[in-house]
Amino acid sequence: MPQHYLIFYKPYGVLSQFSPEPGSSHPTLKEFIPIPDVYPVGRLDHDSEGLLLLTDNGRLQHFLSDPRYGHRRTYWVQVEGQPTPTQLQQLRQGGLKIQNYLTRPTLVQHLAIPPDLPPREPPIRSRAKIPTAWLELTLREGRNRQVRRMTAAVGLPTLRLVRCQIEHLSLAGLTPGQWRPLTTQELRSIQPTR
Template sequence: MLIAFNKPFNVLCQFTDRSQPPRATLAGFGLPPDVYAAGRLDYDSEGLLLLTDDGRLANRLTDPKHKEAKTYWVQVEGTVTDEALQSLRRGVQLNDGPTLPAGVEILEAPSLWERVPPVRFRKTVPDAWLAITLREGRNRQVRRMTAAVGLPTLRLVRVSMGPHRLDDLQPGQWRQID
């Protein structure tokens, strides 16, 4: 079984949380029993999370040797320059080594659901949206890459993993994939 789930902002990619106070987890969304996340999506990120009850499928979806493309829509703070775009496309140096080249395009602001709480709006600070496609998955990689080129991430939404897309799923909704 493979499930596409639109993970809301500030939800953990696991079914339990031992912290105090406990945070929201996948347990609150009526997902089928015996599925688990194939990969991670940060607590403060949103969008497509794949879940499965098949360990081999989970491995195929997440193992870096398969280099499945993952696409994110990223709202960044600042003015996007050609230099920043070229750096992201070539790969940037992070504290754990250089990243692989990324696909990066400037987006018009996408039509998304409201985030709760909303991203803080500041009239004097410009922002922009980027579509970033990676073929690796380091911890908080997109956020670290945009910060490395002077564009801190304000909002991050994963819209696809390999051939699987978020499409019209709203936060907290899920569907089974054939």
């Protein structure tokens, strides 16, 4: 039986699971992905958007989810306020205490031009006297709500969070709610080497 490898542009408000939460009105992956028995590699919270990889290959799922392999995950993050060089350096150097762990060093850049994204529904809150900025963060670890906690720890609350890449896989060509199978070349690029 062939295995499935999908890339999905998860919209805001969608749960990264196929079963609904009791009492929740949030849509699930079931409303977008008609292929049975695939599961997300990692998660995106309901209030985050972007790239979600799904597969029925348990070995690959474990390989890409296990933090010891240090796979790159890149996020576009709209934050409240304008980042200072000190705040950017705090994010880059790692060592931010978040709950019971210290973050690893992170690649961070301030994006002078916001990423080309579709409008979010509902739109983020807007405050006339408080500017916003976009950052690009690349992590090699993935803990629960880590990006939001990191930016909050340096005084830059996250307003919008979009995962744009996992390793070399990107959202290119997809709009929120769309999915497609991985190409052979994309699949080769994320396979375990041993």
